[in-house]
Amino acid sequence: MNSTDRNKEVKEVGVGGVSRLFAVLRMLGTAPDGGERVTQLAQQVGLSQPTTHRLLRSLMEEGMVEQDGRSKRYRLSLEFFALAARAGNTGNLRDLVRPSMLRLSASLGDSLFLLARSGFDAICLDRSEGPYPIRTFTGDIGGRVALGVGQGSLAILAYLPEEERETVIRYNLPRLKDFHLYDEVFLRSEVESVRRLGYAARNTGALPGMAGLAVPILNRDGHAVAALSVATLSERLGPDRLPTVVELLKREASAIGPKINPFDPTLRSPSQVFGG
DSSP states (O other): OOHHHHHHHHHHHOTTHHHHHHHHHHHHHTSOTTOBOHHHHHHHHTOOHHHHHHHHHHHHHTTSEEEOTTTOOEEEOHHHHHHHHHHTOSOOHHHHHHHHHHHHHHHHOSEEEEEEEETTEEEEEEEEOOSSOOOOSSOSTTOEEETTSSHHHHHHHHTSOHHHHHHHHHHHHHHHGGGTOOOHHHHHHHHHHHHHHSSEEESSSSSTTEEEEEEEEEOTTSOEEEEEEEEEEGGGSSTTTHHHHHHHHHHHHHHHGGGOOTTOHHHHOGGGGGTO
8 A cells, every 4th residue: 555545544534543543453452362353343443344444454554453364353463562562661570670679678688589470380580688598489580389379479369360360279279288388268368368458478487487578569450460579587577567568568569560561571471581
């Protein structure tokens, strides 16, 4: 399509054409994986089928939309996602969270951890060492643990979308029993507590003498993609100090969430960071 034809098509779309284009893009963003038919799209955006078809044709010319040759359904193209990724390229999750971890470690004098979801597990993406010798379930960077074991993974589990959370709980319950931590009733009560308080904390547990506190890092939809976690000695996380630690972690996590690049490959497959 040459520039003359394209200008003609823009005029055919009419006033408000740009907003209509974005309406179609937004609807395609929520379409099933196989895409959507033009008739359904037209109904969803409140336009006639011919107008919707012209909008789709314009978006295909720009490489933002593609059509499956067999099903004739429309979907967002790889070029669209590549463009979105470039626009949101503010660094990967580790780079984004690292300054917060250093600030927290310096302020609190304790060890900080960044955990991210990896399927049914949480994986340690980064850590900042404090002066006290501590033990954790994930161990060093790259270590993983079932979601629900330890405060960081529990914080992630609690803030997953409900359907995903239920799937993870059903899958992980047999695994959690190996840690002698939870039965189903107790795990669900812990999840509800985290959702009510906005953090997960335990002063004593399966690791004697160790205490932990974690807050979820939420994406724009309010769902957890990662967690900031403090690991310290039990005597350093008593009732007098707990509110301060919670406030500091929540403040940093709240600042991180809006900056997360939703196309960061780390969020889709954090184990690839370590070549796993």
